[in-house]
Each structure stands twice: as structure tokens, then as C-alpha cells.
Amino acid sequence: MIGTRIEGLVDAMTLEEQVSLLSGRDFWSLPAIERLGIGSLRVTDGPNGARGGGSLIGGVRSAAFPVGIALGATWDPDLVSEIGAALADEAKAKGAHVLLAPTVNLHRTQTNGRNFECYSEDPVLSAELAVGYIEGLQGQGIAATVKHFVGNESEIQRTTISSEIHERTLRELYLVPFEAAVKRAGAWAVMTSYNRLGGTYTSEHPWLLTEVLRGDWGFDGVVMSDWFGSHSTAPTMLAGLDLEMPGPARDRGHRLVAAVEAGEVAAKVVRERALNVLRLMARTGALDDHRPREERAEDRPEHRALIRRAGAEGMVLLASDGTLPLREPASVAVIGPNAKVAQIMGGGSAQLNAHYRVSPWDGLAAALGKERLTHAHGCDNAKFQPVLPGPLRMEIFANRALSGEPVAVEEMPEAQGFWFGTLNGGASASDFSARITGRFTAPRSGTWTVGLRAAGLARVRIDGREVAEAWESWTRGTTFFEEGNDEVLGEAVLEADRTYEIEILFATRPSESLGFSALAVGLGLPSGDAEIDEAVEAARRAEVAVVCVGRDASWDTEGADLPGIALPGRQAELIEAVAAANPRTVVVLQTGGPVEMPWLPRVAAVLQAWYPGQEAGNAIADVLLGRAEPGGRLPQTFPARMEDGATFSQDREVYPGLDGRVRYEEGVFIGYRHHDRVGTPPLFPFGHGLSYTTFAMADLAVAEDGGEVRVAVTATNTGARAGSEVVQIYVTPAPAPVPRPARELKGFAKVRLSPGESRRVEIALPARAFARFDAERREWVMEAGTYGIEVGRSAADLPLSGEWMARTARRWAP
The missing domain is CATH 2.60.120.260 (Galactose-binding domain-like)
Known part of the structure; x- marks a missing residue:
């Protein structure tokens, strides 16, 4: 039905009308075609909310959900699907049909300024969460726009730099979440990245947009440029870019009409691109939407509750000596630059004007009463001076x-x-x-x-x-x-x-x-020694000290990478001083990725809280006080030092880039794959996270069933309170002619168990879970031989092991 209608509409259009649909009318919308009764398609930025059509600063208020890495830490596609559905409500309240989300680039480095916005260093975890997000969002009629396609793993010179990535690395790592978004979730839109790939802008890359996206994966949605990320007329059209954003047109419009008339672009190509846009409009209801854009600030109680729950589900208890959860403490010193400031999101196009912001101080005061709390700022951590x-x-x-x-x-x-x-x-x-x-x-x-x-x-x-x-x-x-x-x-x-x-x-x-x-x-007015002394005195007088440190949206932001992974300013010094004054010091970290922790042996507990949205302080208080479990597991490896990361190199072309090129020399060996390869133990491994209860895994079974390998294990809550565990399955490779990672995550399941409860968890692994990509033959290859199956709770804690024998080799096209 949709196909018949849009075919009729596109053929009823003049060339100029078809061309008008291929670039924005303004920053956030496409032009309507009143002669044919076609409405205007409207978009809004995501992915941790729906900002609407206003500026990055101010504007109509919106719900701020946990950022991407916090959702990655939940390891829970069902929860992320709930959030996708809630974000559809938010997009509708802003009069939009399309949400510019999710961001599924991988954590190649520890210092990418936009890591907070992405789910994980691992392609399988990222893919599963992306599928959940898209299904939740598009199930409510709002289009997802999967971004940034592809090779945007750094913010340094991102609008011009060329990412040099071998096809095997692309296929096995960086394309995987996009492929799942298209093939499994049926994403309706894809956004190209700013950067070049192998010297060609992704917005005009025929191999990427036509051969891979539409040919290999069967994508039938809209490919749009990132804002101002289109640089040509004929090359983008011929490569497969449907939509130039934002408007008004720069390289399309009259220039595209002239290109058709000159024979540089065939009229049938314009028709095909316009048809893709019409299909998106039909899917989202924009074809018949003639209402003026109305933006509403809808502060929904159910969204508040979901944000608070999701925030706790993503928090990772990195270390604890038993101090957590806090059990009705008589006095708490709430210390640090993030104590009374609610760090709820990262910076850049993902930021929005939240309905409200709950700081850790606010959350603890609401839970315990202000009379039990004392506050000390301690030191500063902002990159810039406070806005006047x-x-x-x-x-x-x-x-x-x-x-x-x-x-x-x-x-x-x-x-x-x-x-x-x-x-x-x-x-x-x-x-x-x-x-x-x-x-x-x-x-x-x-x-x-x-x-x-x-x-x-x-x-x-x-x-x-x-x-x-x-x-x-x-x-x-x-x-x-x-x-x-x-x-x-x-x-x-x-x-x-x-x-x-x-x-x-x-x-x-x-x-x-x-x-x-x-x-x-x-x-x-910069802080100094007096503020640290005040914090030490507050900690000395209190039963427990909660030190709220980390970064903010000036550090974790689109447009700039981090200079390193040490805590900014004097925060490490603050932690050391407070811990010396009070052995019951709990560190609450709010960052978009790992930090170095030279102070770790001297503190009682460390909780990684990320940027969990507008309910930040309430969710933090829930976890600190044991009213909610710390449900998170690390979606990114935390190295002990920045020098231990996969991209730390004396060769600047590897990172941050040199002469307009950044070379992905490490290939498929990023994150935990890198640590396994070089033998350097991380500070905290990928998948790590403690609980307030204990779990056991037993009875591993591996069986072949209809072309899949089924892995089953029994998970048991052996502790005294309810909690959740993530069963993680890693595959070790059979002998191959090229280096392969020692192990790769290929399946996982988050299970919630009552005390003493056991559950049989079964996960099916397709043939792809055992394969590598042969770039010379352009096909997937599964060698014959024995593959290991390792099961546990992190990439470094895998107590169960089995194996599966592939009796014959297999090859298949992408």
C-alpha cells in the first residue's frame, strides 16, 4: 500500500519538487509540497532525549535519559527498548517524526570525546542494545537514525580526517552495530559521519552507501548527511546520499537541477532518492502531517521513574570492601565538585534543556534528610570557567x-x-x-x-x-x-x-x-588548599564520606577528545586526602569513560555512575543506600594507565592522526581484545561489575542445533538479597591463517534472581559468531576446527569452559 502511494506521488512531481525533498528546508525540517498534499518531515536530536527544534542552549524543556555508555552498562536490550519507546513519546511532544539516534560507534580509544554517547567497545553488545533501542522507538512510529556511518571514533579534525580502516576490521567491528540495526531492527534512516573513509567522505562513498548498506544489507530507508557533512552535488547523489542536512540547500536545490540538465546526474537517480524520502515520510506519518510544529514540555511521571530505574541499572560497582550499601548512616560528608552539581549528560548535539536536575546532594538529602549531611566542595573539575x-x-x-x-x-x-x-x-x-x-x-x-x-x-x-x-x-x-x-x-x-x-x-x-x-x-573564583582542608575536616567528622568526582559536559563532549584519562584538576589529591581522614570513603565517579585510579587501594568503594540523566542524584542515592542494586557491568575496559590502551602509540597517525589521516593500525584488537593480546591486565576488565549479592554459574552445556550452537548454563543467586547478573559468553577461535582475538563476546543475558533462585539460561550462537572476514575474497569464513566456549561474568572472569567442533569449513557472502 505504501509502495503504490509513494510511487504515484513521486511520478506526479516535477523535477524541482523531487529535488526539494533531498535537502532540508531549515535546520530541522524538510519542505512540504502543498500541491500534492505532502506534509513536512521534522527531525530532532537525540539520543538521550528529544531536544526539539531549538538551540543547543535553552529551549523547550525535555526529559534527559541516561547517556549511551550508561545504557551500554545495563547490558539490557529490553530496558533499552523501553527507553526507545519513551523517547518516541518525547519526539512526538517536540513535533518530530525522526529522532537522530542511536549513536553506535565503538570505543576505539579511552579519550574519544563522544564515547559517552556510544554504547560500548564491543560490537556485539552495541548491536544488541541498538536493536532494542530501534525496535522500541520505531514500534511507536518514530524513525531511528543510526549514526555515524562509519569510522567516527574520534572528535579530532572529525570533519576532514580520513579514517584508514581495513575492510576486515570494518566488517568484524565497526560495521556490526549498523548491520544489526538494518538487518534485524529494520532501521528507517542512517546518518553518515563527517569524516572520510579511505580518503573519500562517507557522504559520497559508493562502496559504503550502495554496495554495503543497500546491496549487502538490503537497506531501503533514508541516508542523510550529518549537519553540514555533505560536500558535493553529483558525487553524493551517485554514491547513495538521499538527504542533505540541514537546509536551505547548499549542494542540492538549483545546483542539483542543473546537474540533471547537464547529464551529470540521471533523472532516475533523483527519483530514487525522492522515493526513499517519501517512504520514510509514509512510515512516520509525515506524508499527511500538515500541522504547524508545536513543541511541548511533557514531564511525565512514568518517564521520571524509568530514568531513575535505568540510571541505577547502569551504575557499576567497581570495588567495595563491604561498606556499600550504606545502612542508615548517622552522618555523611558529601564532598567534591560533582556533589551539589548534577552532571546528567555529556556535551554537544546530545545536550538538552532538562526538566530538572537532581544532584547527589539532592538525592541523599531526600533519602536521609539534610540534617545528616555536611557538604564541602573540595576542588574544581570544570574545563571552562562557570558561565556568567x-x-x-x-x-x-x-x-x-x-x-x-x-x-x-x-x-x-x-x-x-x-x-x-x-x-x-x-x-x-x-x-x-x-x-x-x-x-x-x-x-x-x-x-x-x-x-x-x-x-x-x-x-x-x-x-x-x-x-x-x-x-x-x-x-x-x-x-x-x-x-x-x-x-x-x-x-x-x-x-x-x-x-x-x-x-x-x-x-x-x-x-x-x-x-x-x-x-x-x-x-x-578558583578553589585552593583551603577548600581541600575543609573537605578533610568534614570527612573526619562524618561516619562516611561520599566523594563525588569525575568530569562534566565540558570534558565529555562532541567536538573535542580528552587530553588523557587522569581526573581533571586536583580531584585525585582530594580523594587521597579525604581517604586518609576517613577510611570509609566511597568514591562516586561521573565520567563518560575510564579514569586512572592511583588512589584505589585507599578507598572503601568506587561506584561508576556515568551521566544517568535528570534523576542522577536519586539513582545514585538509591544505589548507595541499597534501595536499588548496582545493576551495571562495564561496557568498556578500564586500563590502569592511558599508555595501556590499544591506540597509545608513538606514531601519531595511529592516534590522534597526522596529515589528515588516522590509521586503525590495531585492527580488530581494541579494548579487551588488545589486553588479551599484549598480556597487560586492565584496572577493571570489560564486563566487570560487583553486586550486593553473590552468584554462581554451573552446568555448562554446548550443543549443535540446526546450524546454531546452543550454550546453556545455570545461574544461581547464592546471596541474601535479590539482584541481577550478566551471563557472558565468549568464543575462542580455531586455528586460522590470520591473527584472531583470544576471545570475543558473542552472547549475553541479564538475569534477575531472588535469593536462592536458580535459572537455566540458554543462548543460541549463529555461525557468524565463529567466523572471521576474508577481505581478499570478500566473504565470511568459518574454519574447521575446535572453538572454545567460555562463560562467566567478565572478559577476565570466565570460570566455565567448553568447546564446539566445526567439522567442515564454511564460506558465505556478506
């Missing part, structure tokens, strides 16, 4: 010279903005200037630090004196998706309770790759 609070007055000029009368005047809640499209008063976000003024009353005396970041030109004055400048000296850095300068720092001596006049001048400049302008001005 408003209200501020912004005068907008429709030129870059701050000349004439302002075309609009508006209030800013704080000194940061992110602008695209058309501003109030009709000024273009790519060609305007602004004068921003306000007042600041210093709460304390001291030498304050002024921080200035801009995707544009800017300067800051306090009482008429210039204190920071990025105008004449502006140089491109890593902020604002590599469109802004690195933060410029200045100083201002301020007196307590005195009010100062603030003036910020801003003007746009030509963008490097992405079409927007942005500004952030911060003002902070």
Missing part, C-alpha cells in the same frame, strides 16, 4: 560592525548563546553582531578568572576595562565543535558585595565547516 549568570541584555545588529540601530533586543538568562538560521529581527546567524550588557555582584573578594570562548569574534569588559579578548587574536581551537577558539583567560580583582558593569561584544566570522555562531563567557 544573567539576566543580560542583548542588542542584535544586522551587520558585523555593531553599527546603526539594533534590529532586536532580547534578554539572555546567562552569558552563552548558540545561533543558527535567522535571529529575532531578521538578522542572519552567520552575519550579525551583538552588544551584551549586564551586572555582576561578586559574592567573595579575590582575583577572579574570566573565560571567553567564541565561534566568532568577542571581547569582554568589566567596568569599561577589557579583561579578555578573542577579536584581533582569535585563533581556531577545539571549542564549539572545533569552530571556536580555545578558552581565552583573563583576570579581574573583584570585591565582595560590589556590583560591576559587564559588557560583551560579539561579531560573526566565516565558519570553518559548520554553519553557526556561538559564545560563552565565564567568571569564576
Whole structure:
């Protein structure tokens, strides 16, 4: 029925109308074709919420769900499917038909700024969670957009760098989640990455988009570019890119019409691309949706409960001497830079304006009462200075010279903005200037630090004196998706309770790759020894110290990789000092990936909480107090040192890249595969996570059944309270002519058991679980021979082992 209707519609269109569907009308939507009764397709950013059509800053409020790595740590596709269904509700509330999610790139390095947004270092775990997410989302009529296809495992020079990846590595690792999303979950859309693959932009890569995606996998949905990630007319059309985003058209529109008329692009190719877009519109109901976009802030109780439950399910108890769970402590010192600040999400296009934010302090205060708690900040951990609070007055000029009368005047809640499209008063976000003024009353005396970041030109004055400048000296850095300068720092001596006049001048400049302008001005008073001393004293007086440390969205963010995996600032020093004062010190980590832990032997427990969404503090309190189990298992290996990672190399082309190339020299040996290969034990292995109860696994059975290998094991809760365990199955290879990992995750199941309860867990492994990819022959190969089956609770804790014999070799096409 859909096919007949859209075939009729596409053939009733003029060439210009077909072309109009192949690029955005604006940042978030496609044009309607009123003559044929065709509505407008609308999209919104994900994956940990649905922001809507507003800016990355502010806008209509939305529910903030746990980030990708936190969902990866749940090892629970059913839970992730629930979240997908809830996100469909969120997308509908924002008037959207398409959610730009999930992100399924792998954790190649420990320092990728966007690891927080991705599920795992392992392709099988990522694939299973992606399938759950997509089925939940698309089951409610909202399209998933699987991203970023492919080779976007770093944020360094991501819009231009070429990822050099061998086809075997692609097929066995990086393509696996995308393949499952298409073949098993039936994803309706795929987004290309910014980077090049083997020298060719993925948005114009025929092998990737046509041969693999549509040919090998049978994809029939829409392939869209990442925002501003399309760079040509004919090459993208011929390669298989359906949709250039955002709009208005840059390389499509009249240029595409001219390319057809010149014979560079056949009319049938335009028809095929338009047909794909119409199919997506039919699947999502956009074909007949003529309503104006309405965005609602729906704070649903059921979503609150789901976010809180999912947050606890993803938290990983890394280490504990029995201090956790806390049993009605009389006094708790809540310490650290993340104690009273709710770190709920990473940075970049995944960020949104949450309905609310619950900090660890808030969660513990609600659970125990404030009278049992004391607080100490301890030290700072932010990458940038705290954003200057408003209200501020912004005068907008429709030129870059701050000349004439302002075309609009508006209030800013704080000194940061992110602008695209058309501003109030009709000024273009790519060609305007602004004068921003306000007042600041210093709460304390001291030498304050002024921080200035801009995707544009800017300067800051306090009482008429210039204190920071990025105008004449502006140089491109890593902020604002590599469109802004690195933060410029200045100083201002301020007196307590005195009010100062603030003036910020801003003007746009030509963008490097992405079409927007942005500004952030911060003002902070750095902490020092006195704050650490205060934390030590608070810990000494308390029964237990909970130290809330980690990173924030300025570190874990799209657009920039991390400089390393040490805790920023003086946080390690803070932990050491607090632990020396109180042996019952519990460290709550909030990061988007691993950190070095030289202080580990001196603390009582470590809980990795990730960025668990708007209910962060409540979920953290639930786990600390034993009201919920720490249900998570590591989706990424935690090395003891950054130098132990797979991509740490003296060859900069391996990482972070050199001369426009990043070479995936390690091949299939990332994460736990790398540690097994080189024999370096990790700090915490892939799959690791402790529980508040104990489990046993026994009675392993391996049997062949109809072309599958069935692995069965009995899991038993041997402890005194209910809990969950993840049964993990790894396959060791038969002899092969190429190096293969010592073991690879090929199946898993999360089981919840009452005290004393046992359950038989059975997992079927297809032939693909035993195969490698032969790039020369372009086919999958399963050698004849004996394969090992290892079962346990992490890549380094596999107490059960068996084997399966493949009596004959097999080969098959991708």
C-alpha cells in the first residue's frame, strides 16, 4: 500500500519538487509540497532525549535519559527498548517524526570525546542494545537514525580526517552495530559521519552507501548527511546520499537541477532518492502531517521513574570492601565538585534543556534528610570557567560592525548563546553582531578568572576595562565543535558585595565547516588548599564520606577528545586526602569513560555512575543506600594507565592522526581484545561489575542445533538479597591463517534472581559468531576446527569452559 502511494506521488512531481525533498528546508525540517498534499518531515536530536527544534542552549524543556555508555552498562536490550519507546513519546511532544539516534560507534580509544554517547567497545553488545533501542522507538512510529556511518571514533579534525580502516576490521567491528540495526531492527534512516573513509567522505562513498548498506544489507530507508557533512552535488547523489542536512540547500536545490540538465546526474537517480524520502515520510506519518510544529514540555511521571530505574541499572560497582550499601548512616560528608552539581549528560548535539536536575546532594538529602549531611566542595573539575549568570541584555545588529540601530533586543538568562538560521529581527546567524550588557555582584573578594570562548569574534569588559579578548587574536581551537577558539583567560580583582558593569561584544566570522555562531563567557573564583582542608575536616567528622568526582559536559563532549584519562584538576589529591581522614570513603565517579585510579587501594568503594540523566542524584542515592542494586557491568575496559590502551602509540597517525589521516593500525584488537593480546591486565576488565549479592554459574552445556550452537548454563543467586547478573559468553577461535582475538563476546543475558533462585539460561550462537572476514575474497569464513566456549561474568572472569567442533569449513557472502 505504501509502495503504490509513494510511487504515484513521486511520478506526479516535477523535477524541482523531487529535488526539494533531498535537502532540508531549515535546520530541522524538510519542505512540504502543498500541491500534492505532502506534509513536512521534522527531525530532532537525540539520543538521550528529544531536544526539539531549538538551540543547543535553552529551549523547550525535555526529559534527559541516561547517556549511551550508561545504557551500554545495563547490558539490557529490553530496558533499552523501553527507553526507545519513551523517547518516541518525547519526539512526538517536540513535533518530530525522526529522532537522530542511536549513536553506535565503538570505543576505539579511552579519550574519544563522544564515547559517552556510544554504547560500548564491543560490537556485539552495541548491536544488541541498538536493536532494542530501534525496535522500541520505531514500534511507536518514530524513525531511528543510526549514526555515524562509519569510522567516527574520534572528535579530532572529525570533519576532514580520513579514517584508514581495513575492510576486515570494518566488517568484524565497526560495521556490526549498523548491520544489526538494518538487518534485524529494520532501521528507517542512517546518518553518515563527517569524516572520510579511505580518503573519500562517507557522504559520497559508493562502496559504503550502495554496495554495503543497500546491496549487502538490503537497506531501503533514508541516508542523510550529518549537519553540514555533505560536500558535493553529483558525487553524493551517485554514491547513495538521499538527504542533505540541514537546509536551505547548499549542494542540492538549483545546483542539483542543473546537474540533471547537464547529464551529470540521471533523472532516475533523483527519483530514487525522492522515493526513499517519501517512504520514510509514509512510515512516520509525515506524508499527511500538515500541522504547524508545536513543541511541548511533557514531564511525565512514568518517564521520571524509568530514568531513575535505568540510571541505577547502569551504575557499576567497581570495588567495595563491604561498606556499600550504606545502612542508615548517622552522618555523611558529601564532598567534591560533582556533589551539589548534577552532571546528567555529556556535551554537544546530545545536550538538552532538562526538566530538572537532581544532584547527589539532592538525592541523599531526600533519602536521609539534610540534617545528616555536611557538604564541602573540595576542588574544581570544570574545563571552562562557570558561565556568567544573567539576566543580560542583548542588542542584535544586522551587520558585523555593531553599527546603526539594533534590529532586536532580547534578554539572555546567562552569558552563552548558540545561533543558527535567522535571529529575532531578521538578522542572519552567520552575519550579525551583538552588544551584551549586564551586572555582576561578586559574592567573595579575590582575583577572579574570566573565560571567553567564541565561534566568532568577542571581547569582554568589566567596568569599561577589557579583561579578555578573542577579536584581533582569535585563533581556531577545539571549542564549539572545533569552530571556536580555545578558552581565552583573563583576570579581574573583584570585591565582595560590589556590583560591576559587564559588557560583551560579539561579531560573526566565516565558519570553518559548520554553519553557526556561538559564545560563552565565564567568571569564576578558583578553589585552593583551603577548600581541600575543609573537605578533610568534614570527612573526619562524618561516619562516611561520599566523594563525588569525575568530569562534566565540558570534558565529555562532541567536538573535542580528552587530553588523557587522569581526573581533571586536583580531584585525585582530594580523594587521597579525604581517604586518609576517613577510611570509609566511597568514591562516586561521573565520567563518560575510564579514569586512572592511583588512589584505589585507599578507598572503601568506587561506584561508576556515568551521566544517568535528570534523576542522577536519586539513582545514585538509591544505589548507595541499597534501595536499588548496582545493576551495571562495564561496557568498556578500564586500563590502569592511558599508555595501556590499544591506540597509545608513538606514531601519531595511529592516534590522534597526522596529515589528515588516522590509521586503525590495531585492527580488530581494541579494548579487551588488545589486553588479551599484549598480556597487560586492565584496572577493571570489560564486563566487570560487583553486586550486593553473590552468584554462581554451573552446568555448562554446548550443543549443535540446526546450524546454531546452543550454550546453556545455570545461574544461581547464592546471596541474601535479590539482584541481577550478566551471563557472558565468549568464543575462542580455531586455528586460522590470520591473527584472531583470544576471545570475543558473542552472547549475553541479564538475569534477575531472588535469593536462592536458580535459572537455566540458554543462548543460541549463529555461525557468524565463529567466523572471521576474508577481505581478499570478500566473504565470511568459518574454519574447521575446535572453538572454545567460555562463560562467566567478565572478559577476565570466565570460570566455565567448553568447546564446539566445526567439522567442515564454511564460506558465505556478506
